[in-house]
Amino acid sequence: MIDALDIIQNNRELLTRALLVTIYLNCLSVLLSLVLGVFIGMAREYGGHITYVVLGAFVDVIRSIPILVIIIWTFFGLPLILGLQNFPPLVAAVIALGVHSGVYISEVVRGGLASVRQGQWQAGIALGMTPIMVVRRIILPQAAIRMLPPISSRVIRNIKDSALAATIAAPELFWASNTLEGETAKPFPIYTTLMIFYFLFNLGVARGLDQIYSRVAIRGRA
Amino acid sequence: MVVFNWPSFWEAFPVLAPGLTMTIGLTVLVMPIAVAVGLALAVTRLYTPKPVARVATFWVEVWRGTPLLLQLYWLYYVMPSEFGLQISAFTTVTIGLVCNVSAFLSENFRAGISSIRHGQRNAALALGMSETRAFFRVVLPQAWSRTLPETVNIWVELFKETSLVATLGVADLTYRAMALREENYRTLEVLTALALYYLFLAYPQAKFSDWIYRRTRTKE
Amino acid sequence: MINDDRVHAQGRPQLISIENVTRRYPNGVTALRGVSMVAYEGEVVCIIGPSGSGKSTLLRCVNGLEPIDSGRILFDGRTVGVKGRPAREIRRHIGMVFQSFELFPHMSVLANVGEGPRTVLRLPKQEVEQRAQTLLERVGLADKATSLPAQLSGGQQQRVAIARALAMEPRAMLFDEATSALDPENIGEVLSVMQALAQDGMTMLVVTHEMEFARTVADWVVVMDDGLILEEGRPERVFEDPRLARTGEFLSRVRKTS
Numbered sequence: 001m002i003d004a005l006d007i008i009q010n011n012r013e014l015l016t017r018a019l020l021v022t023i024y025l026n027c028l029s030v031l032l033s034l035v036l037g038v039f040i041g042m043a044r045e046y047g048g049h050i051t052y053v054v055l056g057a058f059v060d061v062i063r064s065i066p067i068l069v070i071i072i073w074t075f076f077g078l079p080l081i082l083g084l085q086n087f088p089p090l091v092a093a094v095i096a097l098g099v100h101s102g103v104y105i106s107e108v109v110r111g112g113l114a115s116v117r118q119g120q121w122q123a124g125i126a127l128g129m130t131p132i133m134v135v136r137r138i139i140l141p142q143a144a145i146r147m148l149p150p151i152s153s154r155v156i157r158n159i160k161d162s163a164l165a166a167t168i169a170a171p172e173l174f175w176a177s178n179t180l181e182g183e184t185a186k187p188f189p190i191y192t193t194l195m196i197f198y199f200l201f202n203l204g205v206a207r208g209l210d211q212i213y214s215r216v217a218i219r220g221r222a
Numbered sequence: 223m224v225v226f227n228w229p230s231f232w233e234a235f236p237v238l239a240p241g242l243t244m245t246i247g248l249t250v251l252v253m254p255i256a257v258a259v260g261l262a263l264a265v266t267r268l269y270t271p272k273p274v275a276r277v278a279t280f281w282v283e284v285w286r287g288t289p290l291l292l293q294l295y296w297l298y299y300v301m302p303s304e305f306g307l308q309i310s311a312f313t314t315v316t317i318g319l320v321c322n323v324s325a326f327l328s329e330n331f332r333a334g335i336s337s338i339r340h341g342q343r344n345a346a347l348a349l350g351m352s353e354t355r356a357f358f359r360v361v362l363p364q365a366w367s368r369t370l371p372e373t374v375n376i377w378v379e380l381f382k383e384t385s386l387v388a389t390l391g392v393a394d395l396t397y398r399a400m401a402l403r404e405e406n407y408r409t410l411e412v413l414t415a416l417a418l419y420y421l422f423l424a425y426p427q428a429k430f431s432d433w434i435y436r437r438t439r440t441k442e
Numbered sequence: 443m444i445n446d447d448r449v450h451a452q453g454r455p456q457l458i459s460i461e462n463v464t465r466r467y468p469n470g471v472t473a474l475r476g477v478s479m480v481a482y483e484g485e486v487v488c489i490i491g492p493s494g495s496g497k498s499t500l501l502r503c504v505n506g507l508e509p510i511d512s513g514r515i516l517f518d519g520r521t522v523g524v525k526g527r528p529a530r531e532i533r534r535h536i537g538m539v540f541q542s543f544e545l546f547p548h549m550s551v552l553a554n555v556g557e558g559p560r561t562v563l564r565l566p567k568q569e570v571e572q573r574a575q576t577l578l579e580r581v582g583l584a585d586k587a588t589s590l591p592a593q594l595s596g597g598q599q600q601r602v603a604i605a606r607a608l609a610m611e612p613r614a615m616l617f618d619e620a621t622s623a624l625d626p627e628n629i630g631e632v633l634s635v636m637q638a639l640a641q642d643g644m645t646m647l648v649v650t651h652e653m654e655f656a657r658t659v660a661d662w663v664v665v666m667d668d669g670l671i672l673e674e675g676r677p678e679r680v681f682e683d684p685r686l687a688r689t690g691e692f693l694s695r696v697r698k699t700s
Contacts, residue, residue, distance in 0.1 A: 064424035065417050066382035068389075069396060073413045076403075080410045122507055123544035127558040127610060128534040137561055141548045156287075163289035167389060174292060187299030195288050195296060202287045219548035221592050 004189035007180060018176035025093055025172055026162050030155055032098025033105050037151075040102070041109025046135070055106075062103040067161050071096040075168040093165035101158045108150045112143035145213075145220030152209035156202050163198075173197070230408040234415035237402050241395035242419065248384045248394065252319045253377055259320060260327030267332050278328075285325035291386050294318040298390055315387040323380050327373065334369035335361060371435040378427045382420065395419055447676045450661050451482035456516075457614055457645050458504060463513035465499055473499040475669035476513070481614070481662075486646045488656035488677070491666035492692055497649040498541075500666070501616050504647065505536045518613065534562060537607030541619040543599040545591040551602050552578065552587040558610045577605040581635050597628030601635055614645040621652060653696055657681055665689050 008015060040059065044052045062070070075092035079085070116139050124134035166175035177194050181187050266278040285293065297318045301307045338361050346356035388397035399416035403409050458481040465474040473496045481487045489497045502508040504515055506522045506529045515522040517536065523529040545554050556574035559565045565573075578584045581601040591599055600620060607615060617636065621629045633652065637659050640646060650656060656663055657677050664674040665684075673685050684690045 060425060060428065061421060064382075064421045064428055066385040066396070066420060068385045069413070069417055069420060072396075072400075073417055076409045077413045117542075117544075119540055119542050119544040120546065122502075123538075123540060123546070125507060126505060126533060126536075126538035126540075127606075128530045128562045130530065133561055137557070138546055142546070145548060160287075160289040163291050164386075166291075174289070178295075181299070187295075188304050191292065191296040191299060194292060195284070198288045198292065199284055203283075206287075216548075218590055218592050221547050 003186055004193045007184060007186065007190060008193070011176075011180060014176055014179070015173075018171055018173045021090065021170065022162060022172040025090060025097070025165060025170065026159050028094045029097035029101065029162070030158055032094060033101035033154070033158065034151075036098060036102030037105025037109050040106035041113065042135075044106065045110050045113045059103045059106060062100060067096070067100050068164050068167065070100055071164055071168060074099075089165065089168040089170040092168060093162070093170045097158055097161055097165075100161070101154055104154050104157075105151055108147050108154070109143070112147040113139060115146060116142050142220055145216050148209065148213045148216070148220075152206065152213070155209065156206055159202055159205065160198070227408055227411050230406060231411040231415055234399075234402060234408070234412045235419075238395055238398050238412075238415060238419060241393060241398035244387075244392065244394040244397075245381070245384050246423075248316065248319065248387065248392075249377070249381045252316060252323060253380060256320050256323035256327055256380075257373075259324035261331055263324060263328035264331035264335060267328070268335060282325045282328050285321050286329065290318070290322050290383055291389065293322055294386060294390060311387075311390045311392050315390060315392055319380065319383070319387075322383075323376060326376050326379075330369050330372045330376065331365070334365040334372075337368060338364045367438055371431065371438050374427075374431040374434050378424060378431055381424055381427065385420075447679060448482075448662065451485055454482040454484060455518075456480050457483045457485075457518055458647065459516040460500070460504070461513050461515070463500070463503060463515060464511045465496075465503060465508065466511050473669055474503070474510070477666075477669070477671055478513075479664055479671060479674065481645060481647055483613075483645050484643045485661045486640045486644075486648065486659055487662045487664060488660035489647065489649045489664045489666060490651070490653070490656055490692075491672070494668075495666040496669045497666050498618050501538075501618050501647060501649055504616060505533050505538055507538075534610055535613045537610055537612035537615045539600070539603050539607055539615065539617045539620045541623050543591075543596070543603045543623070545599050545603055545606070547591050549591075550587065551583065551589050551591065551594070554591065554602055555605045555609050558606065563610070573609055574605070577608050578602070580608070581605045582631075595628060596624045597631045600624065600628075600632045604632075604635055604639070608639075614647065615639065617646065617648040617650065619649050619651065621650070651696070653681070653693075665692070667692065 040055050044055050044059075047055075065073075071093060074096040075087060075089060078092065078095070079087040120138055120142070121134055124138045125131075129137070162172060163174040165172055166178060169175060173194060177190050181190050184190070263278050263282055267275050267282070270278070294315055298311065298314045301309055301314060342360050342364065343356050346360040347353070351359070384394055385396040387394055388400060391397065395416060399412050403412045406412070460477055460479050463474050463477045464472070466472045475496075477496070477500060479487075489500065491497055499508060503510050504517070504522065506524045509524045517532050520528070520532060522532055545551075546557065549557065552571070552574050555577055556570040559570045559573055560567075575584065575587065578587055581604055583598060583601055583605070586594060586598065586602075591602070594602065604615075604620075620636070621632050624632065629652070633655050636646070636648070636655070640659050648655075648660070660677045662674065663677045663680045665672045665680060667688060672689050673680065675685075680689070681693065684693060
């Protein structure tokens, strides 16, 4: 493992940049997935039958295709459809991960909104609120709290999937590790260290999200 | 609008088809082994003395908490270099997939069995059953229906995750698609055909999984 | 048209008028088969009857929570609707208390009580807080202002729910089996609040199984069964001398269990 420390020391710049790219990639894709997930989830829950079916088809399609294939398709195929020359791998990865995770989150959102009791609706309407007010002030806050655990596991999943961005040469940590392996021919210390990193990173994120949830959980009780 | 070369699109399907055997074959090969290993891990975590259980939990958390691609790469490089084993890419990815999937399955089984254990187990023991008999005749059958939806889910995920083996040169659907693309440069057509393959296969499985979820929910 | 028995309501305006209302659910069940009744300002009307008689449905039609298929409902002379601004306008003047309390779990008790004035009436923050605090005192829960609903007992939650409805300064209050979901030891505290409200002159429509409450607090009793009103009258008259056999059967069934 001294090897590992040596390699890290000698390639500090590369690894720091790769770490930043990894964090950047995950933050952006998670953000995109949350926005997309809430939008699609709410549209399907409140938007009427046609919206439900059409967006439902989109959700089902994305869920059926492996994330690796989505990443590759987005990087190689999407620019051709949009008529673009180049597509930075990072952009493609953010879009692919964001849409993929977003679709799963939309199902969580939909389930969360539906899980709020009818009585809560009635109580809001009985006070004279408009439907929009009821959703904004009563339904959404409660549902959001309940959605936290499944969304947090999606976030963890997203972090793991982000390693696949290396296949389209996005300069994140896994890609950097492959580069280093090619240079030094020392796969064991490199990949083992990366495993440890991901393990600890995910553990930290999971714990953090659990903490947040435990603080607010009592406000989401049925 | 972009030009979509329909002939090369239709031609892609038969070229990719042999990859289907590998994709499906891997799934069918890995799942039963993973179920067995997963069950063993779950039982270890629940019924063995604390230190042993902790090791099993740690093992499971490592395989659940790190990216599958990295796991496959790690095994692929580390097996020969550190363990001196010269094994094929196919065997490596099979082992990797089993380790990964069994970890998720074990967590699923553990949670399912746990959710039943106490009350039911007590009732069985009060009737005079032994621990083992109580487990097999009372706890496990009930845990089965609770864990089924998630197990089917994991199966569908496994089916999709086999695509990662392409990065190590195992000739599944994705590998063949990338190879074909490099030959004829028909990126959009080939990749869309690839996506459609997975769509047609995974979509019904995912719908089946949803159906199972709904059925077990209403039962309870 | 004031009934002979209804002397207490003489001279008072009709606040709620239910005219030949029918309501049929999409699944085919007819909950209301042509119900007509009135409630005068300041009156406490208790609606009793077996489960499934349509009592709760009727209540939900009065504030437009549920649509009606025929007939009409007037509140203070205005027709009660289900959608749109006029409907919401009317709801501001009617308070409703639910069997399952339906406090908003993500807000504190004080925020719950203040939610109506804040979001619907758009009153300034100061006034909202003051109003909420005063009402919590009125129902005896001033010390629970910062607690969350999950930390309160059922009886306490229901009292908060009453305060929440009162915060809108309604002209009438609808109680939908307000004590049915409570443990026996908590029922009393809620009924006390309701009785105090009645004594303050609030117009109340109370769907209840609590016969003692109906007998002692109500000005008028309406007996429903199977989507129709069987009879109505002063509580002493309905309980002692029911006109219909079915009423008598229902009352004796209830007496046996209480």
